[in-house]
Amino acid sequence: MIASTKVPVIIAAGLIGILLAALFRLQVVEYSRYRRLAENNYVVQASIKAPRGEIIDRNGFVIAGSRQSFSICAVPRSLLANDEEIRILGGILEVDEDFIRSRLKHTALSYRPTAIIRDADFATLSLIEELYVDLPDVLVVSEPVRSYPRGPHFNHMIGYVGEVTQNEIVSESGDYHPGDFIGKAGVERYYEEYLRGVDGMRYVQFSPGQGTRPIEVTYLPADNPRPGMRLVLNADDGLQLLAHSLLKNRRGCILALDVRTGGVLAMVSGPTFDPNLFATGISVSDWNDILGSEGKPLINRAIQSRYPPGSVYKLVTAGAALERGLVTRRTRFKACTGSYRFGNRDFGCWKKTGHGTVGLVEAIEVSCDIYFYQLAERLGLDNLSALSNEWYLGERTGIDLPGEIAGLIPSAEYLDGVYGKRKWTRGVMLNLSIGQGELLITPLELLCFVSGLANWGTYHEPRCARMAEHDGRTHHFEGSAVELTMSRSTIGILREAMRDVVQGDHGTGRSARQPVIEAAGKTGSTQNPHGDDHASFICFAPCDDPEIALFVLLENAGHGGAVAAPLAGEMLSYYFGEGTLEEVAVIR
Amino acid sequence: MMQQKWLLAALLALAGLGIFAIYSSSSADFGWSLALRQVIWCVLGIAVASVMMRVRIKTLSAFAPLLYAAAILMLIVVLAAGRGPQGTRRWFDLGLFRFQPSEVAKIAVILMLSRYLSDRGAIGDSLKSVLGVFAIAAIPAALILNEPDLGTAVVVGFLAFPLLYAAGLDSLLMLLLLSPLIALICAWEVVAWVVFVALLVTIVVFGRFKTSLIALVFGVNFLVYSLAPRLWNGLAPYQQARVLAFLNPDNYKFTAGFQIIQSKIAIGSGGFSGKGPLEGTQKALGLVPAQHTDFIFSLMGEELGFVGGAGVLLLLLFIVYRIYRIAGTVRSRFAMYFCFGFASLILIQTFINVGMTLGITPVTGLPLPFVSYGGSQMIVFWGGMGIVLGSSASRKEY
Secondary structure (H helix, E strand, O other), rough: OOOHHHHHHHHHHHHHHHHHHHHHHHHHHOOHHHHHHHHOOEEEEEOOOOOOOOOOOOOEEEEEEEEEEEEEEEOOHHHHHOOHHHHHHHHOOOOOOHHHHHHHHHOOOOOOOOOOOOOHHHHHHHHHHHHHHHHHOOEEEEEEEEOOOOOOOHHHHOOOOOEEOOOHHOOOOOOOOOOEEEEOOHHHHHOOOHOOOOOOEEEOOOOOOOOOOOOOOOOOOOOOOOOOEEEEEEHHHHHEEEEHHOOOOEEEEEEEEEOOOOOEEEEEEEEEOOOHHHHHOOOOHHHHHHOOOOOOOOOOHHHOOOOHHHHHHHHHHHHHHHHHHOOOOOOOOOEEEOEEEEOEEEEOOOOOOOOOOOOHHHHHHHHHHHHHHHHHHHHHHHHHHHHHHHHOOOOOOOOOOOOOEEEEEOHHHHHHHHHOOOOOOOOHHHHHHOOOOOOEEOOOHHHHHHHHHHOEEEEEEEEEEEEEEEEEEEOOOOOOOEOOOOOOOHHHHHHHHHHHHHOOOOOOHHOOOOOOOEEEEEEEEEEEOOOOEEEEEEEOOOOOOOOOOEEEOOOOOOOHHHHHHHHHHHHHHHHHHOOHHHHHHHHH | HHHHHHHHHHHHHHHHHHHHHHHHHHHHHHHHHHHHHHHHHHHHHHHHHHHHOOOOOHHHHHHHHHHHHHHHHHHHHHHHOEOOOHHHOOOOOOOOEOOOOHHHHHHHHHHHHHHHHHHOOOOOOOOOHHHHHHHHHHHHHHHHOOOOHHHHHHHHHOHHHHHHHHHOOOHHHHHHHHHHHHHHHOOHHHHHHHHHHHHHHHHHHOOOOOOHHHHHHHHHHHHHHHHHHHHHHOOOHHHHHHHHHHHHHHHHOOOOOOOHHHHHHHHOOOOOOOOOOOOOOOOOOOOOOOOOOOOOOOHHHHHHHHHHHHHHHHHHHHHHHHHHHHHHHHOHHHHHHHHHHHHHHHHHHHHHHHHHOOOOOOOOOOOOOOOOEEEEHHHHHHHHHHHHHHHHHHHHOO
16 A cells, blocks of 8 residues: 555645745845845844953962953955055054955955954054044954963963964864964863853944944843853962972973872973963964974973983882882892993993992982893893883873873884894893883873872872862862772882982982971983983972972983982972962062 | 656755855855865765665665664763753764764654554554554654754654655544644634634544544643643743744844844845855845854855745755655555655755745754755765665665
């Protein structure tokens, strides 16, 4: 049985007929009425930009806020048709006429007002007002822009904002329009969906083709914008400022983590840049200056640079040997004479006169290279790389910042690839055991590992932001926590050794010692082909019940114990002492 | 296949017009990117269609319950994890595109209904089968209603009627079944309500129905009448505003009626021959919202005039007509039901969508089939077309 298709075809023809009749009535019968309406259709919807959410530190200081500014906007479609007006406007704004055209390029067919310059000064605004008769397509719009009231010390963590690109408009899931701002890096980028508010809508009176000036319509209801959520950081403004002033814009980074939660207390990278350059849309020349700058200021060295970790890595080598049961805390090898013969090569110790006979704990305290060469021979490459991987080294930490890169733990296969199969000697392993050679780690990876030791094996995913809040709604951002597969006795031995590095009589990190607190740490000085050693120092404190873990790295600055450790000491002194913001301001 | 070349030509013409309209409405803000994406969706849709064409009807029938269950599952998940404007939960954000399960549900419901009805003989007056048909359509419709997406929910629920008709349900009985929907409209005016009840009584007198059915129909209708205010209050404020604005757009000129009035001005000012491709003035003002998606017909009306607008409508009517014709010639009952349902889906969606741009149906978020911007709808409608073409090609096999 097949149903008749006659009835549905009649219904279909009937329904389409209704539409055709309605279409005919609108377009043919009532055409002149609607054409008139279209010509006088002078109410245009325009958006009101929502202010971005504030970013505050753990104590409530506003790190990133927003302030009102005035933008000089134009109606692209009609301005582009008026060369004389573009010439006058270019004169007032002191910009090229081509610059104005390029600003309107992507919205050339639109009547929606588009910003030509942002954050105009008072003199420019006055000129625009005076010459308004000659500028029928130009209007001044008040818009919120990002501001960083506490200065540049939060740069790399916070990142910056900028105008959306055409690519972002298409690929981002939110509805973005040309001229909208979007987080481009750092926390601004990662938490874009929280920080970005919802734009409002207002009405602008505009008559296409009649050359009268667009004005705001006040008698129609405007849709108020909803500001973005307020983001609360784990960071401490004072500690961050101190780290910034200690780094003095040198190449390197200073990192501090809350051992118990993985919260990022401070993160600075040098050299730095001025985030306010970005807040109103960066100019091409400023952008090229930053990109071309030798120190690569846009790179966040804490998460986007990989370094050979140097002697800091002895903690990992020692941990691996302990876990594999190859040594105890007292195991001694051949005495250190300052040099070690392996095959037909001599491997030196950093202390040319030698350390004599030392046990494992003491070898870490004095950072004896010869001890670790001998340990490496017993441990072997496979053990070292397998355990490093198990402890999440050479892997992204999963911090809430975009662009984090992973370190590199060389395995036998990797070395085969570099040198050719079996073309590398076991001598390579000697270098790796003291953190030199092909080994590359990001500062954050290393600090998360040490923070895990300080926390008796619990490894937290680091988090810059603690939560986002708005009108009583809150989102908490907690990183996940995992257990390092390391026995408690191994952790205990490493902690004891790290304590001796700072508190012991012969410790290489004595210069980090502070009267207020006992700290535990490890120094590193990494040879590199670009000049002096990279100086690094990693530590946590207090020894018994750790709260904070720190990492200081200065490129080409010399010995870790001499250069990096004192900076860590200052950070500890501030964190545990009576340090106030005013004091920090003085240091700065 | 070759005998359907005109059908294919109509589909391609429609898709081409859609791509042009998307470019015209979005180039100011997005350049080529949205139009290019639509081209990609169109190519993908045709690829899906050519795959669906080769799937045997028996296989489709066998997999229909599984597809239906998958669609229901996706609708449940989207309620929990989906996104959409103003806190709705309509789509999954897959980065590259937004996947809208309710589009898939449309096809899944038609397939499931086709399977259900082809498993049974003539439906006659079997109340049990009728209730089964309603249940199959109502479950996804209820889930979609919760997203909330009133328009799509109504369309999915409505699919039950053409399929019941195809199954040979008595026409008067169909009217009785449809009566609660009409009651919902008539419940607001005493005069309309009296006329409605009078008509209902007339139908009951002329048809010979079981007393129990008559009692049920009257019971449901009076329940609808008394619950109408409560149903109204159950609508979201923006839905209420849309209905009120539809009934009297001038009172809501700058709020909910804004879209309707601006769309009518855009279309009306296009006149008989239109303002010319890319020459629309109203689109550039940004006055007609969602012009590359739901309101795309208003751009076509403005730039291509009555000639273009009528052309689009006639292309759609031709497509619907051809699919109904195919439904009348296929041997497989499953394929017949499917074609019937699919043609009705295109028809109802066209009517609601174009009607909304002309101000004769309320504003809902329904795309114009084969034309509006959107990956989900393009792939689903082209996929459905593939099944139709496949069943038309295989009609001689049986």
